[in-house]
Amino acid sequence: MRVGLVPGVWSYGLGSVSTVLAVYEAVRRAGHTPVLFASPHFRPVLDRLGVPAVAIPGPAQASYPDDPGTVLRLDDLLSRSAYADRDLVETVLAAQLRAFRAHRVQVLFHDYDLTTVVAGALSGIPVVSPVTWPDHRLFGRGSAGWAPLDTRALAAFRPALRRSRAPEPASLSEVLFDWSTRLVYPLTPELDPLVARHSTGEYVGQLTAAALDRHVAAGPTDWPRPGRTGVLAYTSGPPMDADWYYRHCLRAFEGSTVDVLIAAGRPDAVPPRVSPAGNVQLWPLLPLRDLFGRASALLCHGGRGTLASAVHAGVPLLVFPGDDPEREYFADMLARQGLAANCGPADWRPERLRELVAQAATVRSARTAAVAAVPPRAGPGGPARVVSIMQELTADPVRLLSRAS
Template sequence: MRVLFSSTRGSGHFGPLIPFIDACTARGDDVLVVAPPGLETLLASRPQPYRIGANPPDDELRRMMDRLRRLPPDEGVSSMTREVFGRLYPDALLPALDEACREWRPDLVLHETYEPASVVAAERHGVPHARVAICAARFARAGDPMLDAALDRYGPGLADRIRSSPYLTRLPASLDPSPYPVTHRYHVPGPHTAPPEGRHHGEEPLVYLTLGSEVGALPTAPDLFRALLDAMDGLPVRALLTVGRGIDPASLGPLPPGVRVERWVPQDDVLGSACAVVCHGGSGTVYGALAAGLPLVCVPLFADQPFNAGLVVEAGAGLAVTPANGSAGTTVTFGGDDVSRIRSAVEQVLKDPAYRTRAEQLADETRSTATCAQLLGLLDPRG
């Protein structure tokens, strides 16, 4: 089978495609990835062939992002979906995707939720397509009307055909019921964590701290990371904070006892030995933690993070601490008593076994779903 993959920029968008790309490679399928220039460094480090499309015009994208940063959070998400994911990036990527479908002739197109240009190209050339979720299904569905308006110019009914295409999600049904008619759930084999009593004698529990791959680029990032470090001060834990490649760990100042800061570590490696996760509520981190049976403390900042934090709390698998000074985009900061609230939440999820029990139940549910390879076999149009 020949499978064309497409993504917008950002590891949170491309990351969910990677298990399917790897599964295709393991099956002996032919793979081609089409993405914007922001992903070229990552794609060049991988063995699969790729093509780089265009970026939106710099001036227009810059003006749009400056405007979005000044909007309230809900308005910012709506405008980002409509203008950036529904208009600017599709217009820029469509020529490369159209050429790939015409010349390379894939049997199947797999795209992440917010990359619709590949569907335009697939429909033009009669190629089946499916979506790989990068967020909760109900959050994606709430944004569909914004995409609809942008996609109408490519042809009537395109948005409806996207919604009726297979929707592939890592989140278990009890956590994230799907409104899409053809929903397939899958899991990525990962770490199986040891229970707390399985730690080495005398070793304090390990708490993993992360704000994802995008926060490090924000002007408020050093203050956000510093607040997480301060929240660990005085807790009887070990902690590992990852800050991304754009932040110098030394710039964060003195570390509390038992705390280590790294630019990056393989997430599965740390989840396999952690007892809890403190994060921004990004879909990738939330999925990884719950798939490993770990309770969470979510400190949501923007985008789908407040929604994901709500899912975690509703499921009983963790707690959420909304920043007192929460705002849109790059202006979000921690303030007031946020540090003490985060510290108290970490103490609570470590002390009360009910949070871990619920997280482990979700992990068991996740492991009962299909593998990526099994879904590829189901989606193979050759039968």
Template sequence: MATMLLVTHGTDGDVLPFVRLGRQLRAGGHEVTLLTHAHYGGHAARAGLDFVAVDTQLEFERTLADTPELLHGLGWPEFYERNGLYEQMVLEFRAIAERHRPGETVLVGRHTSALSVLFAAEALGAPAAWVAVAPIQLMAARAALHAYRHLLADGLGRVRRELGLGQVADWNAWFASARLELGLWPRWFDRAGARSPARVRLTGFPLPDDDQDDALPPELAGLPDGPRPVLVTGGTGRMLHREFYTAAVEGGGLAGRPVLLVVRHRDLVPDPLPPGVSWYPSLPFRAVMPRVAAIVHHGGIGTLSRALRAGTPQVILAHGVDRPDNAERLERHGLASWLPAPRWTPREVSALLAKEAGRGRVVPPPGEDAAHEAPAEAAGLIAALLEPPVADSPADGIRRRLDHLSAEQRRLVADRLRGRLAERGA
């Protein structure tokens, strides 16, 4: 039995995949501790995980309230200082060190943000894995490294001195020091945009809500009843364009459909709500999505993957962070429609809703990685970090590189191979 220490930050799309991964690791016989925001203690308990809160509920809400300003000019140094994120790193490191068992511990962190995992791996000599929940985390790694090395250098230097760590001699090597990098999305999704580096193992969407209760409020138990409603959600965070909910709700109303508005923070939505709009702080999406005509959402990876699994048509109002990239990847496969913020008008949203709601069930490309197997594959790769390393065979290396090629690129490779074989045969 190994000790698995998982560190993540953010909202549902960043944290619940780690809960699901922790549950899978625990099913494999490992001791698992999740270190994340106090808000997720209940999720960890239901999954049977030990839990360390890296903040309080009040601090979590304060940080969420601050995040929209990152889209409107607040600098990262100010954000870190105002929200005590350097102190949080120290707390995480010490909690990891207390639970570390030499030779029997694996550290797992959210890609790019879980610096405490790299600090602890460096200090303790433990193997580390970084887990990305969306492609943008890999695409933005160079920019993040620049921020850590320059914009946040003073604060990170204070943290390292407090932890007894010296200066980083080679930032590029240190930032890439995790033994394993995982991407929690399928290969077809990866090929629809900038490709992940070959070193990153892709395991498919984790669908973290598979472990949650599907009970619906009584008034929704009979869906559909009359025109099928539109589901509108901007996720569980507050980092949204200020016009998101207004455009989504008015567009749904103009389309002539009831709107189920799901948002934890009531102050983000129009007040009073227009007729035909029902507000819920949360709903079990696994049960709701197959029953609605379409969903209008922000482009978060958890929401879009759940909609894909349900076959629910999607209209995405994407702005900031990973969302435009996620939306473009789906649109390239003909699986969703999306609008950038300058085009968020009720008329355009309504027109896309009419288009999407009329198309019926949306089916991902053939051969999609099975979502229900993704946590098991990821957990197996993480557990294998405690085993002696085995070098890839030449065939393994070739297969991994081929996995990251598009269908057209594979066709060109196959044509060249056939040409060479024909030349030898001649």
């Protein structure tokens, strides 16, 4: 089986790379052939990880929109991204169709790369789509905050969509949900219990690449020191970036019995920064999964992979989603279930941050026991389950009908 894997052209963070590489690794372990297709802004990360990729067009860099808005809808966000450029959409789509054909791709997996969904539909290649954005065709309709969709990205896709025999979709969310062959939810039901109410898919749990752990520093071996509370932090981009976390943790915990280990969410080759008292440290990207067992709490921005991993490990969460609507949604869902504190700007105050960490530390042992008591899930989960779905699709003797005209 030859599997094409595509991190999102518009995506900007390591989360998209990790999701796709997790399946890439599982495909190889199962004895199949993975082929990674990536746009230019992913090259530095992939080169450092030693992962080969077929180049496809895309932006030289992809940053998060300055004004993501407050609505939880995919079309609104994509309309503030590179996907609003019709020429780019047509260029990427044409390149993908050629590349998928040249590499004899039999099934596709992507991370919110809408051109991949369309290319698969037009060429008759089954597409497995991970769905983590809480945007469903029925989500939010009729609510007080409902507003018309931003259709700039949809307009950029119109020429390609009209080449299909399918009814013309009213949104890119509809394309993702209806044009994908199978949907998987790479999270736990606690993170988004609503997604399964509005679509037909399967919760497969976290998709995190081992390659990220193998190619980053292991971190300090003595963290936290005996008799101290270990606080792990994972940073995002500006304004709450690595420097922001370091400054605020320094004010709250410098010289205390709390050992803070901050992991910058980027694989920069820079030396660690250690506070004068030695108990607040800032490192480049670290293998979080190896550190969760030592942490009494996790401070983070609320990325889906980080949250899913922490919930799985039973680590109490202090989530600072900022103005990001997706992260705010996940933080709110977990807070309602007592699995996280959904934090705001006032919670960065030193006295409040100390209070939140103390509360998290008191529930850590109970949370660990609760996680240990959960019986293991029957059958394969995570990336292995995604591969088994791909095998089912490619083994089906009934050829999937192409949407191509």
